[in-house]
Amino acid sequence: MDCPVCWGLKRAYEAAASEYMKARSSACFRVCLDVAAGKNVEMERAKYELEEHRRGCVSAAKAVALLPKQGVSTNLKQFVAQ
Numbered sequence: 001m002d003c004p005v006c007w008g009l010k011r012a013y014e015a016a017a018s019e020y021m022k023a024r025s026s027a028c029f030r031v032c033l034d035v036a037a038g039k040n041v042e043m044e045r046a047k048y049e050l051e052e053h054r055r056g057c058v059s060a061a062k063a064v065a066l067l068p069k070q071g072v073s074t075n076l077k078q079f080v081a082q
Contacts, residue, residue, distance in 0.1 A: 003059035009050040016043040 020039040023029065029036055 003057050005053055006050070006057055006059060009046070009053055013043070013046040013050050016046040019043070 016039070020036065020043045023036040023039040026035075
């Protein structure tokens with residue numbers, strides 16, 4: 001992906017997802033759900049921002065256009081795995 005905005009938003013989403021997973025797996029998760037809930041909100045915001053940018057990004061559109069037609073998913077997890 002050539003777009004620096006896509007790259008930055010993808011990194012932000014990955015960081016937020018990592019923080020959420022750490023909060024979910026911590027010992028205090030069962031006691032203090034607020035921390036994990038806050039991390040979940042941050043992760044969802046980052047995911048939304050990335051999806052919104054990719055809808056209008058020329059660089060992301062070119063990458064998706066080059067994928068084979070059958071079995072192509074526009075799921076965000078597919079993009080994050082790249």
